[in-house]
Every structure is written in C-alpha cells, then in structure tokens.
Amino acid sequence: MLDLIEAMRKLRSAAYASQPDAGVVTDARGAALAILTPDGTFVSANRSAAALLGYSSAELVGKGLADLAPDDSHSDLADELSASKAREFHSFSAVLTGRTGHPTRLALHQQWVPTKQMEARVLLTLFEEPLIFEPRSADPADTFDASERMCQMYLMMGQQKERQRLAAELHDGLGQALTLVKLMTEDALMRIRRGQVDDAVQLLDATVFRVRETIGDVRQICGELRPLMLDKLGLPAALGSLCRRIEHGTEAISVLFDCDVADKDVPEHLKADMFRVAQEALNNAVKHAEATEISLSLRSDAGGLLLTIQDNGIGYENHPFATEDAYSTGLGLIGMQHRVEMHGGAFSIGSSAATGTRVCASWTR
Numbered sequence: 001m002l003d004l005i006e007a008m009r010k011l012r013s014a015a016y017a018s019q020p021d022a023g024v025v026t027d028a029r030g031a032a033l034a035i036l037t038p039d040g041t042f043v044s045a046n047r048s049a050a051a052l053l054g055y056s057s058a059e060l061v062g063k064g065l066a067d068l069a070p071d072d073s074h075s076d077l078a079d080e081l082s083a084s085k086a087r088e089f090h091s092f093s094a095v096l097t098g099r100t101g102h103p104t105r106l107a108l109h110q111q112w113v114p115t116k117q118m119e120a121r122v123l124l125t126l127f128e129e130p131l132i133f134e135p136r137s138a139d140p141a142d143t144f145d146a147s148e149r150m151c152q153m154y155l156m157m158g159q160q161k162e163r164q165r166l167a168a169e170l171h172d173g174l175g176q177a178l179t180l181v182k183l184m185t186e187d188a189l190m191r192i193r194r195g196q197v198d199d200a201v202q203l204l205d206a207t208v209f210r211v212r213e214t215i216g217d218v219r220q221i222c223g224e225l226r227p228l229m230l231d232k233l234g235l236p237a238a239l240g241s242l243c244r245r246i247e248h249g250t251e252a253i254s255v256l257f258d259c260d261v262a263d264k265d266v267p268e269h270l271k272a273d274m275f276r277v278a279q280e281a282l283n284n285a286v287k288h289a290e291a292t293e294i295s296l297s298l299r300s301d302a303g304g305l306l307l308t309i310q311d312n313g314i315g316y317e318n319h320p321f322a323t324e325d326a327y328s329t330g331l332g333l334i335g336m337q338h339r340v341e342m343h344g345g346a347f348s349i350g351s352s353a354a355t356g357t358r359v360c361a362s363w364t365r
Helices: 002-018 047-053 071-086 140-193 197-225 228-232 235-249 268-288 323-329 332-341
Strands: 032-036 042-045 089-096 104-113 122-128 254-259 293-300 304-311 346-352 356-364
Touching (some): 032 047, 042 047, 047 122, 071 089, 140 197, 228 268, 235 254, 235 268, 235 293, 268 304, 268 332, 268 356, 332 346, 332 356
Parallel strands (some): 254 293
Antiparallel strands (some): 032 042, 032 122, 293 304, 304 356, 346 356
16 A cells, blocks of 8 residues: 555656646546556556546456557557556557547556565556647647637636635535534434423524525525526616625725626626626726725626726736646636636626726627
8 A cells, every 4th residue: 555655656756756747646546547567457446547538446356458448549558558668657548439439548557566476466546537638739720729728728727726616615614504403403302301391492592593594595605606696687676685795794894896787688698607707807906906995887888898897905016827826726817818718708807906807808798
C-alpha cells in the first residue's frame, strides 16, 4: 500500500509536469485507477475506472487495453505501451470504446509499481477525461474549435463549483438540521414514555419550528439552483428579488435595481445566463468590494439588452483574464465572460479605486 501511495504521488507530479495542457489530473480520491501488466492487461481496477469504461471491476480483470480499442488504433496503443516499459512514468492519450462501443479519447498516466517478485513489475494507471487534448493550431477553423472547447471547459468548471457549493450546503446546513430534528423527536418520544408529557409537548413545538426553518433552507437552495420567480414572474422580477435578498442579508449595503425591460422582450435562452451573471457580480461586490452601494440595471435599446452592475467599492487591479482565474474562483470573471459570449454577447469590466467596479454584459436580439 505504501508503494502504491508513493507511486500515485509520483504519477500525479509527473503528469502535471509532462502534460500541462491535458486538463486537471484527478485527485486520488475517486480517481479512475487500475493496475495493468506491461502488455496492457488489467490485473485490477477500482470502481471509478470500471464505471468510466462501462464494466464492473471483476469484468475488467483479464481484459487488455487492445480489447477496448478500435482496430485501427492497436498499433499506436502498442507503441505507447512499449514506451511505458522503458520509462518510470509515461503519459499518453488513447481512444477506448468500453462496453458501449462509443469511442472516447482518454488520457492514461502510467507509473511503475514494484511487486513481491521484483522481476514482475506492474503499471499503476490513472485514466482521465481531459477537456482539451489537441495543441493550438494555426488554422482559423481549428482555433475557433479550440475557443469553443475552452468556453465549454470554463462552464463545466463553473458547474462543478456550483455542485461543490450545493453539496456543502446540503451537508453542513440541511443535513445537520435534519439530524437535530431527528434527535429532538427521539428525545420527545423518550419523555412521553416516561410520562413527561408537558416537557415532550414543548420539545415538539421547538421541533416544528426547526422543521419550518429547514423547509425555508430547502426553498432557498432550490431558488438558487433555478429561481422559481424566473419561471413564474420572469427575469425582471427574479432580478428584483435577488437585489432585495442581498440587501436584506447585509446591513451596510444598499442595492438599487433599475429595469425598463419586460420579460417578454428577453429571449428565453438568455434568461438563466443573465440571472447567473447578475448573481455572480453581486456576490463578488458583496464579498470583495467593501461597497456601501450597488446598482443593478437592465436596459433595452435598439441594439439589444444591456445588463450593468456598478458598485462604489475599492476596485481591484485590472489584469487579463487567465485560466488561473477560473481555477481559483469557479465561475468567476472568466466564467461570466464565456457565459455571455457563448450566446453572442459582449462582456467588459472596468475598475478603479475612485469609481469602484462596473460589470457590463450586452446581447443583441
């Protein structure tokens, strides 16, 4: 086990250094890992690797990578496995079909692991689905495709960040609240069995109050995932509700909302993205700007729709959008930019210590 852990550590370090453009190497927790012989035969595989390939762990044992690869890629796969035999670490891409028969390009990172018989070594193999494999091309068409893939990558990262936030809220908030309700109910039952009816009634009253609070938490989480008002009353009402909620949640910030757009004038496919951009910009202003006043404006003109979020905070140093922004902040600035541009919109940010930060997003109709 110690050898396996050490091999995993080396594998991840080498993968980061050797393939900086292959995407993020999955953490060991939940990573798709397998032990392969030098010729690519599965000795064992964990659940994640088996699920990635569409098999159970037991079904993979004895199969070879060649069994999962299209016929026309056997030669390339054999060359890569030969390279793995000669190196302590080797990383390469391969097309595998799995049980479904649908070809999927995967990244394989292989690291030698010693066995009890020193002459019989095996390969610890990490499988991952990299978001981008191909290097940049001078061909404009290829550049467009790469830009589109990059946009999808940032959106996926934003979604993952949202899932992590939701999981934390469900575990730390809703999970603990339900646990408390369970304990209070059990305590009330014990008191009833002991004849302490009055005490049990008081405890049940408190339990009902906790249940009401938990229902409110559930509604808030559901509202953040897909605001009910967005479907029932439309985008302007949902943005107004968002402004009021943020203002009520902070004592020292005033949030102004100005809108001259009717919901019917907003294309349906833009509503969710417009709401998410406004939500992210407002949250950023509350967390980082040290502002006392924020204004959100949604205006319509002959050219289309303009969404503006302005605060009177301390501003920040302007810097080019970079990959690191998305990795560190999830949706963040780069995520908002791609969310707007994927529907043909334009996105800009201006910031200074004197005027605060101004986020603008515009769409043509």
